[in-house]
Amino acid sequence: MTQLETVSVCIAAYNGERFIAQQIRSILDGLHPSDEVVVVDDRSTDRTVDIVAAVDDPRIRLIRQGENRGYVRTFEAAIAAAACDIVFLSDQDDEWTPGRRTLLVDALRESAIVAGDVVLMPDDSPLSSPLTGRTWRLAPLRGGGSLRNEIRLLMGDAPYYGCAMAFRRDATALVLPFPDFLVESHDLWIATVGNSARVLGHVQAPVLRRRLHDTNASSPRPRGVRQALRSRWMLLRAWREAVRRVRALR
Structure with a gap:
């Protein structure tokens, strides 16, 4: 395969003034000089744009959206750019772990789409499964995807x-465009299309060190029955x- 050299980091920003400067610093510290950070602001009403614009680093590219479109479409715009x-x-409010770039780039030499594990700030404790309460980590995945993995995802x-x-x-x-009906869970869409194409790696x-706070886009609290069924x-x-798209591209 072709040599992988440069990285674009895509951030969907909205009213992130509390943590975005710290997040961007953790990202820039782990990037190479030829990489870039694409920040698409979703019409923030706080100081997010000013904070990003004030970061003195040529690797940052700030794009201001003319209207508020929600985080799914904002991520889509960042990826397209x-x-x-x-x-x-x-995201705009976490911290990268040291060595993240190397880990993910190395994995991408074998798989077209990859996902890593997440720990929680401030003590790097593991996530807990919302179904079992047990430690929640990615399981080994052979062959780039499986029906069993898709069932777990669903x-x-x-x-x-x-x-x-x-x-x-x-x-x-495979990833773009996001389906029109996708109003949340762009990450699960990317995992689904990667799993369906058998190009997903763990x-x-x-x-990543995830920061939980009162304005997270994805809530750690359990959903109601109706919302869960809709999801x-x-x-x-x-x-x-995803299956249709994979077949069309073969």
């Missing part, structure tokens, strides 16, 4: 977080669309 060999996804028992994912430019045709090491139906539709 990425110019490098590899796309990393990043059940909500697969810890895929966009902020811990990356993919090669040659996987962009990095069984922490690549599962959306993921079933995503699986069907």
Whole structure:
């Protein structure tokens, strides 16, 4: 395969003034000089744009959206604007672990889409499964995907977080455009399409320190029954669309 050299980090920003400067610093500290950070601001009403614009680093590219479109479409816009060999996804309020770039880039030499494990700030404790309460980490995945892995994903028992994912430019045709019906869980869409194409890889090491706070886009609290069923139906539709897209691209 072609040599992987440069990384685009894609951030969807919205009212992130509390933590975005710290997050960007943790990202820049782990990047190479030829990499870039693409920040798409979703019409923030706080100082997010000013804070990002004030970071004195030529690797940052700030894009201001003319209207508020929500985090899914904002991530889609950031990915579409990425110019490098590899796309990393990043939230605005976490911290990267040291060595993240190397771990994910090395994994992408074998798989077109990869996901790593997440730990929680401040003590790097592991996630807990919302179904079993046990430690929640990515399981070994052979062959780039499986029906068993898709079932776990549909059940909500697969810890895929966009902020811990990356993919090669040659996987962009699988990932984009996001389905029109996708109003949440862009990370599960990326995992689904990667699993369906059998190009998904797991990095069984922490690549992100997640910060839980009162304005996280994805809540750690359990969902109501109606909301959970609506989400599962959306993921079933995503699986069907992923299968269709994989077949069309072969």
